Amino acid sequence: MxxxxxxxxxxxxxxxxxxxxxxxxxxxxxxxxxxxxxxxSKADYDSLQETMYLLSSPANAKRLNESIAELESGSGTERELADA
Known part of the structure; x- marks a missing residue:
């Protein structure tokens, strides 16, 4: 910075x-x-706000951190996002 x-x-x-x-x-x-x-930038600010929101719930933060660890260890599965 x-x-x-x-x-x-x-x-x-x-x-x-x-x-x-x-x-x-x-x-x-x-x-x-x-x-x-x-x-x-507005985009970076919005990203920070979204991250704080997603991590504000302890249960959601735990799930996200477990998912990240799973992907980093190589045991995760990447999938395509479904179109809405």
């Missing part, structure tokens, strides 16, 4: 937006007040 000041971010905002979207680069923008922000 790149860190830059509010002033630099303001001067290069269009480029930051392009990079956040094209390269999925997050930017940590600092302020003298300490009220920092992070700039990420």
């Amino acid at each position: 790149q860190t830059l000041s509010y002033t630099k971010a303001r001067q290069n905002f269009a480029d930051l937006m392009k990079s956040a979207n094209a390269d999925h680069t997050p930017f940590h923008v600092t302020q003298k007040s300490g009220d920092d922000v992070v700039i990420v």
Whole structure:
């Protein structure tokens, strides 16, 4: 994650937006007040929100983690998704 000041971010905002979207680069923008922000693409933000939602249920998180471990160990089966 790149860190830059509010002033630099303001001067290069269009480029930051392009990079956040094209390269999925997050930017940590600092302020003298300490009220920092992070700039990420909408797609990356949506992905983070979905991941947090899926992992918010302990039972669902356990199933997902078990499935990941099964695939990583080579004993899982990949399947095509059915069209809705």
